[in-house]
Amino acid sequence: MRARSFLYPIIGAAGLLAGCSSASSSDTASDKPESEVPANSQLDAVYVTATQPAQSLSLPGELESYFQTDISPRVSAYVLRLHADIGDHVRQGQVLADLDAPELTAALNEAASKQKAAEAVLQSSRGTYHRLRQTARTAGAIAPLQLAQARTQVITDSLNVAAAQSHYNAAKQMTNYLHLTAPFAGVITERNLSPGAAVGTGGPGSLPLFKLRQLSRLRLRVAVPEAYVAEVHQGSPVEFSVKPFPGRIFVGRITRIAGSVQAATRSEQIEIDIPNAKEDLKPGMFASASLPITRPQSSIFVPKSSIVTTAERTYVIRIAQGHASLVDIQQGDENNGQVQVFGKLKAGDVVLHTGTEDVAEQQAVQVAVK
Template sequence: MTRFPLFLLTLFLAVLTSCEHHEEKEHDEDPALDDDIRYEVIQVGASRPTRELNLPGELESYYETDLLPRVSSYVKALHVDIGDKVVKGQVLAELEAPELTANLTEAFSKVKAAEAVYETSKATYQRVLRASRTLGAISPVDLDGGRTKAISDSLGVVAAQAHYASVQQLVSYLQITAPFTGVITDRRLSPGAFVGPGGQNTIPILKIKQLDRLRLRVAVPEAYLGDIHPGSPVQFSVRSFPDRTFTGHINRISNAVRPETRSELIEIDIANQKEVLKPGMYASARLPVSQTQEGSLYVPKSALVNTMDRSYVIRMENGKARRVTVQKGDDVIGEVQVFGELKAGDLILKTASEEIPDGAALNVQPAGK
């Protein structure tokens, strides 16, 4: 009888010792990365001082909008399709709403009825007014009553006309017109579709973009903001025409530095009368700068991690990985220009990845060894 509890006690102590040993082993191991992996690091290099800044950007329409219905209705007819050029005021689509047409007829009839009532009360008041010139023929109370009735009926005409104008405005919404000259870039619906509140109101009937005037948005690094001035010419190129150079001028500066990229947004207006350039094209803008104190920083393309919200490199600080947000500049063979809280000589991972957590302890070695 005494041996059985002793056996259980011995088994419990053995299990407890094994758990403690396992916990100590887990505590000693790095939970994120394998100690056997060694990551290659390189030094950030600086090129010669730059006098021309190459920055990426994307062409956008100066005006672009989705055309949505303002009233509940059905699509009666579409007069344009994708790729059609339109002018301002052109009728693009027709909608139908029988209840609105009926309301317009009703409102018009109420205007005519109110006008008839007013004409009657006005004529009555005028007769009473003429009769009141004969002493004792009309009492002052009847004269005031006739005048009040005529004024009230005149206000009824004004109210009926205002109601008719509001319904008429709603009926005018049954025609979708072009708000500016441009081209139709998308058509989502077809005749017979119900649009407006309660229907497919979140889907635009048409999408229109302006082509003869574009804008190019470029994010300029903080270090070069002193060289950016409104009206300065900017040359840029697009991949579709690698042998051509286009010119625009800086028209707007945001005057606010984005903290996540340490850059300021500028807009360049571009005349595009021949419509050679298209919205959405990737552009490489060349901005003349006068900075000569220090060179630009370049890193291998493999060292740059691009996510949905930012781009960054992984810098080694006291044996730990630190993500440093950067902005991309000019691309060269195998390397990319970066701007951010980096300096020449910083050690960064030659091949970075999103799977390396910020603050992770890494075993590193110089690249090529």
């Protein structure tokens, strides 16, 4: 009995020591950091590429009529008749409205009378001159001075007729302004006055009688940021879309480039001519244009998934001789899942396809290059 009781304390002490040893080992294991990337695991990697991709620049634009104008009277008058209204398609030279100005008609009649009177005086002086010439064939019948005076009178009356003719033409032109005509074929988009309204020669705040726009041909105006003006060229294709036709793509080509950067917006204006025979597109519509952009130098690209972004830095993980290196980069444009990067990288370098913060600097990593 004594021997058995003596063994119990020894066994208990051994168990206590074993328990302490196990607890100590457990604490040591928990303090040691565990890597989520096992040393013998194999990660996917890709080569860094250098390309000169054709990219597109998305910019807002606005559609405008190729030709548009306000049609206002050039004389003070009253609206007599209207021959066109809003929405009407008109042809070039078509009369849109007739105006009434009695004083202009009176001036034209007066000018016509003066012209006829001048022509009558000229006809009389010519007859006198011809008779004197006939009489002068008889020696001494007519003094040379009298014949010369008759000839001078004919010249003076001829000049009076020319002046009367010019005065009549001016008066006639003024009466022609009483008929407003379309300067080009298009659509009347506004009519602001009605028959009987008094109209004038225009001025600040005055409304035009009509607004005329050409719809069969439009201009798309786009402001290109200063950073891209060197990459925009005349004749380059441009695709654009408008909200009234979702999913439909319209195509044009750059027709005009302003050649000057506007100081207020730091952009250059370009224009794209758009055929619009069916008149689906309307002036004033906003468009989203896609301009082809080609960088003059090759750029370094990596997959978007390769980039690791933390609060302190943005980097990719380069693998060289089986070890990782964290390379700081700056991001540029993105194109089809590839991101333009700037940093200490070159074409042919190997980077992890999927970057992770679990890979440390100079950590041994096995990779399989895709």
